[in-house]
Amino acid sequence: MSDGAIARKGVPVQLDKVSFTYGEAPLSFDVAFAAAEITAIMGPSGSGKSTLLNLVAGFETPLSGRVLIGGADVGASPPASRPVSMVFQENNLFAHLSVEQNVGLGRSPSLRLTEADHADIAEALARTGLAGKQKRLPRELSGGERQRVALARVLVRDRPVLLLDEPFASLGPALRNDMLDLVADLHAERGMTVLFVTHQPQDARRIGQNVVFLDNGAVAAAGAADDFFAGAGPEAFRRYIGASGGDAVSRDIARKPT
Amino acid sequence: MQRASDPRITAGVVALAGIALLIGGAFAGLLLEGAHDLSGAWAAFDPYLLRVVRFTLWQATLSTLLSVIPALFVARALSRHPRFFARAFILQLFAVPLALPAIVAALGILALYGRAGYFAGMLGAVGGQGWRGIYGLSGILVAHVFFNLPLATRLFLEALQTIPSDQWRLASQLGMGARPAFRLIEWPTLRAALPGVAGLVFMLCITSFTIVLTLGGGPAATTLEVGIYQALRFDFDPAGAVALTLLQIGLTFIVVLALTRLGANVVGDANLPVAPRRYVSVNGTETLLNALLIVLALLFVAGPMAATVMAGLGADLGRLAGEATVRQATETSAVLAFLSALLSVMLSLALTMARRALALNRRAGPRTLLEHATDTGAGFVLVVPPIVIGAGWFLLLRHAGDVFAIAPLMVVAVNAVMAMPFALRAIRPAYDAASERHERLCAQLGISGLARLRLVDWPSLRRPLATAFAFAMALSLGDLGVIALFGSDSVQTLPYLLLARMGSYRTQDAAGLALLLGLVCLALVLAADWLGREKGRDV
Numbered sequence: 001m002s003d004g005a006i007a008r009k010g011v012p013v014q015l016d017k018v019s020f021t022y023g024e025a026p027l028s029f030d031v032a033f034a035a036a037e038i039t040a041i042m043g044p045s046g047s048g049k050s051t052l053l054n055l056v057a058g059f060e061t062p063l064s065g066r067v068l069i070g071g072a073d074v075g076a077s078p079p080a081s082r083p084v085s086m087v088f089q090e091n092n093l094f095a096h097l098s099v100e101q102n103v104g105l106g107r108s109p110s111l112r113l114t115e116a117d118h119a120d121i122a123e124a125l126a127r128t129g130l131a132g133k134q135k136r137l138p139r140e141l142s143g144g145e146r147q148r149v150a151l152a153r154v155l156v157r158d159r160p161v162l163l164l165d166e167p168f169a170s171l172g173p174a175l176r177n178d179m180l181d182l183v184a185d186l187h188a189e190r191g192m193t194v195l196f197v198t199h200q201p202q203d204a205r206r207i208g209q210n211v212v213f214l215d216n217g218a219v220a221a222a223g224a225a226d227d228f229f230a231g232a233g234p235e236a237f238r239r240y241i242g243a244s245g246g247d248a249v250s251r252d253i254a255r256k257p258t
Numbered sequence: 259m260q261r262a263s264d265p266r267i268t269a270g271v272v273a274l275a276g277i278a279l280l281i282g283g284a285f286a287g288l289l290l291e292g293a294h295d296l297s298g299a300w301a302a303f304d305p306y307l308l309r310v311v312r313f314t315l316w317q318a319t320l321s322t323l324l325s326v327i328p329a330l331f332v333a334r335a336l337s338r339h340p341r342f343f344a345r346a347f348i349l350q351l352f353a354v355p356l357a358l359p360a361i362v363a364a365l366g367i368l369a370l371y372g373r374a375g376y377f378a379g380m381l382g383a384v385g386g387q388g389w390r391g392i393y394g395l396s397g398i399l400v401a402h403v404f405f406n407l408p409l410a411t412r413l414f415l416e417a418l419q420t421i422p423s424d425q426w427r428l429a430s431q432l433g434m435g436a437r438p439a440f441r442l443i444e445w446p447t448l449r450a451a452l453p454g455v456a457g458l459v460f461m462l463c464i465t466s467f468t469i470v471l472t473l474g475g476g477p478a479a480t481t482l483e484v485g486i487y488q489a490l491r492f493d494f495d496p497a498g499a500v501a502l503t504l505l506q507i508g509l510t511f512i513v514v515l516a517l518t519r520l521g522a523n524v525v526g527d528a529n530l531p532v533a534p535r536r537y538v539s540v541n542g543t544e545t546l547l548n549a550l551l552i553v554l555a556l557l558f559v560a561g562p563m564a565a566t567v568m569a570g571l572g573a574d575l576g577r578l579a580g581e582a583t584v585r586q587a588t589e590t591s592a593v594l595a596f597l598s599a600l601l602s603v604m605l606s607l608a609l610t611m612a613r614r615a616l617a618l619n620r621r622a623g624p625r626t627l628l629e630h631a632t633d634t635g636a637g638f639v640l641v642v643p644p645i646v647i648g649a650g651w652f653l654l655l656r657h658a659g660d661v662f663a664i665a666p667l668m669v670v671a672v673n674a675v676m677a678m679p680f681a682l683r684a685i686r687p688a689y690d691a692a693s694e695r696h697e698r699l700c701a702q703l704g705i706s707g708l709a710r711l712r713l714v715d716w717p718s719l720r721r722p723l724a725t726a727f728a729f730a731m732a733l734s735l736g737d738l739g740v741i742a743l744f745g746s747d748s749v750q751t752l753p754y755l756l757l758a759r760m761g762s763y764r765t766q767d768a769a770g771l772a773l774l775l776g777l778v779c780l781a782l783v784l785a786a787d788w789l790g791r792e793k794g795r796d797v
Contacts, residue, residue: 059698080704091695096717110709157703 010036010193011070011083011160013056018065020055027051027217030065033210038187038194040204040225043214044240049197052214053163056195057086069161080109085154086163089170092150093138099125099149100134106153117156124155128182144168144175151182155190162187164196168203176200180207201241205229213237264619265707270612270632273605280671281642284650291653292500303501307485311505314481317395317470318463321402326410326456330448332555333414334440335548348556349415350787352408354563357729357783359736360405360468361753362776365760365768366562367392367401367473369569374765376565393475401469406459408559413458417451418444436544457517464509465643468738468753472760482506483645487742496653503649510643563776570773573766583755584771591735591751594669599731601674603723606681610689618697644672644739652743665744669751672740677730684729684790688722689715721789728786732779 015029027048033039041049054060055067058079066073074082085106093102100121107117125131128148138146147167154162164183168176184207187194198204204211208225213233221234228237336345355363369375373391392400421443429439467483474480480488482502489499578584613632620629651668655661696714700706705714738753745754752775759768 057698057702059701078704079698079701080706084702086698086702088698091699094696094699094714094717097713105703105705105713109703109705111713 009160009191012068013161013193013195014066014068015052015055016066016068018055018062018067020051020060020062022051025217028065029055029219031212031219031222033193033195033212035193036191037209038184038196038207039210039212040208041195041197041212041214042199042201042204042237042240043220047214048217049214050165053086053165053195053197056082056161057084057163058082082161083159084161084163085157085159086165087147087150087154087167089166092153092167093146095138097137098134099130099136099138099141102138102149103153103156106155106157120156121152124152127155127186128152144171144179147171147179148182151179151186155186158190160192162192162194164194166197166199169199176203177206183207201229211237213240215240264615266608266611266615267628268612269608270615271628273608273612274628274631276605277675280647280675283654284642284647287650287652287654288500288503291496292504295497295500300501301497307498307501307505310480310482310485310502311509313479314464314509317398317402317479317481318460318466320395321399321406321463322456322460324399324403325406325459326452328555329407329410329414329455330452332407332551333411333418334444334448335551336411336415337418337444338436338544338548348552349412351556351560351563352412353787354780354783355405355408355559357732357736357779358405358563359738359753359775359779360401360466361472361738361756362566362736362772362779363404363562364401364469364472365569365756365772366566367397367404369565369769370561371397371400376568393473394479397473397475398466398470398479401473402463402466404559404562405469406462407555409462410455410459411555413455414448414451417447421447436541454517457513461510461513461517464513465506467643467645467742471738471742472757482509483643486645486649490649490652490743496656499649499653503646506646507642566769566772566776569766569769570776573770573773575770575773578767578770578774583750587750587752587755588774590666590749591753594666594751595673595731595735598670598673598734599677599727601670602677602681602730602734603685603727605674606678606685606726607689607719607723609678610682610686613686614690614693618693644676644737645743647672647675648740648743662744662746662749665741665746665749668744669734669737669740673734673737674730676737676739677733680729680733681726684722684726684786685719688719692718725786725790728782728789732782732786735782736775736779 012035013033015031017028017030019026019028021027025046029048029052041052043049051060055062056069058067058074058077062075067075069083094105097105101111103121103124104111104113104117107113107120113121122131122134125134128151130145130148130152133141133145138149141149150167168179171179180203183194183196186192187207196204196208204225211221211223211225211228211233212219213221213228213236215236220236221228223232227233231238336348339345368391371377371381371392375391378391391397425443429443434442464481465483466481467487470479470481470484471487474484482505485502486499486506489495489502609632613629616626616629616632620626625633648668651664652661655664692715696718700710700714735751736753738757741749741751741754742757745751750758752771756768756771756775759765759771
């Protein structure tokens with residue numbers, strides 16, 4: 001497990017008494033995420049995990065409260081100008097653009113790229129194990145490779161906060177572990193703050209330093225991952241992960257689209 | 259995503275303003291004229307007018323019954339046999355009337371059943387005395403059924419294909435015969451689709467202009483739309499035109515209101531999904547009956563098309579092609595239809611983008627008025643038939659100088675707006691699906707404005723835009739609504755020239771022109787269909 005000591009570039013993320021609703025159940029978040037650490041966000045379906053990420057990314061606007069990134073209130077900024085990159089469960093790539101172009105969009109949204117940009121893109125692709133696949137279209141890639149392209153774009157974009165919304169949920173266990181290790185490695189190099197939504201306790205144990213547990217649209221508990229999995233988590237968390245604790249091989253690997 | 263200054267919304271507002279100007283100007287013309295000559299407008303509500311209203315409703319009712327009831331059974335027959343030789347061809351053929359210019363069909367029907375038609379001898383022999391042709395109510399009905407039977411059949415078939423194949427598996431496991439299967443499985447689905455389909459056909463028939471103009475053949479068989487045209491072009495009776503127009507608007511408004519209450523889909527689709535796998539065993543007698551039904555419908559629909567081709571080939575095509583008037587009209591038609599299609603696609607895209615952007619901006623809460631307008635804006639167009647818009651502007655501008663000078667502008671604008679429901683049908687689902695995939699990604703990466711259009715929207719919308727364009731162009735090319743009002747010797751389109759040749763009994767010329775027009779429209783619609791079907795593979 002890496003702790004990102006090499007380049008501490010990450011900034012803290014805080015949701016300060018943020019409230020939000022999709023029209024039915026109200027959600028309210030009051031939580032801080034430590035800078036340059038990986039926090040796993042867990043909780044039952046509908047508990048608001050993805051919504052929390054969407055609020056940080058700027059896809060949703062809070063009804064009240066503040067979203068602070070690096071201490072600055074980003075409430076008024078559009079998603080693109082927030083210091084945040086996000087990887088979704090699917091649709092991370094434009095199907096008609098090549099791998100290289102998809103990554104290049106992380107540098108210039110109109111794809112006007114300099115020589116230096118091209119060099120960075122090639123390096124990011126190499127770093128994510130995609131060397132030689134620059135010209136491929138997304139449909140010519142496997143599911144895991146597509147998410148690697150998204151991670152390569154994260155590298156090229158180089159923002160201090162990375163949001164992962166179950167990006168590996170539809171991959172098999174071995175591949176998922178590979179991807180998690182890649183994220184951990186990238187985190188070790190760049191030291192960004194990572195917020196990581198997952199349903200899998202073993203994923204959280206594998207790379208998570210902290211756990212935030214959501215229930216019913218609010219933060220039910222937060223703390224160090226080791227404490228959570230040592231049985232110090234709240235009752236609701238223990239019920240959520242089941243009797244066998246974090247070692248359970250989950251039966252639902254393919255997740256609903258969120 | 260609360261960005262207020264989304265350029266997509268601005269585009270939508272501009273498009274809506276343009277449409278509002280077009281419709282508003284027409285209403286202004288009507289109101290000014292009515293206010294100007296109030297007593298005249300009142301006096302126009304005379305027995306003649308009542309007779310026109312009655313005939314409009316009567317022919318529409320008969321046309322609807324004659325189209326929809328047979329269509330129920332033809333659709334069922336087609337759905338019972340999901341795989342047979344020529345099925346795809348028949349469905350394709352049934353799509354042709356959707357884009358075939360009404361005047362071409364009218365000529366085809368005359369070439370077949372007219373006084374000098376191919377069937378005249380046979381029909382005369384059956385009737386005892388000389389065949390007098392099918393002008394009047396019978397002609398109108400045949401033409402309306404020619405257009406609407408295939409349309410209704412396709413819509414019913416679409417409905418039948420929504421029946422889950424599990425139900426059919428269950429039915430065959432339970433040993434359901436044809437009759438119980440119809441009663442328990444097919445009829446409930448058809449009954450649900452029936453009001454919408456019947457309403458759509460009724461709507462198309464009360465606003466039908468060209469058919470009634472060319473096949474009505476006299477004051478005994480005149481509808482409101484043709485009445486408006488005659489009042490403006492021949493009698494020069496503006497007050498009468500106002501009265502007729504107001505009645506037409508009232509009538510269509512009621513029908514559209516009823517239609518939306520019924521949840522009808524007021525725009526026919528150009529292509530059809532592939533038949534799902536079915537588990538039906540059909541016995542010999544039923545197969546025979548179904549085959550008979552399908553063949554009859556096929557003959558009825560294919561007949562006028564074949565007659566158009568035969569009569570057209572009989573014309574002196576070489577001479578026609580050399581004629582300066584014909585060339586001029588072809589050129590005018592091509593240019594106007596091209597511009598009209600371009601405008602139609604741009605307006606539709608603007609409304610689609612604005613609607614989507616507004617829907618994304620809104621989180622909970624009800625939809626704003628603007629969002630409603632971008633959503634149903636194009637629907638208003640169906641309430642106001644082209645002749646009505648043309649009439650309004652005609653009345654407004656006749657004080658301002660030469661009405662005929664603005665003919666090109668009117669033709670382009672009105673036809674563009676008329677094609678919008680179809681264009682939207684092609685563009686909106688594709689745009690919304692692409693937006694569903696790309697919206698967050700674009701917001702995240704800051705791809706917006708022109709970069710977004712170039713990198714994201716254009717690649718995923720190229721095909722649907724081309725489909726919409728081809729379809730809009732075909733509709734505009736064949737239209738004889740606005741041009742009938744505004745056309746003159748200096749500005750003639752092909753349909754206008756065709757009408758003129760028919761009027762001066764140069765039937766051969768008319769047949770030749772009809773063939774040309776029909777083929778071009780057919781080519782465009784086939785292109786639209788092909789473009790719409792060949793979807794890019796998605797990730």
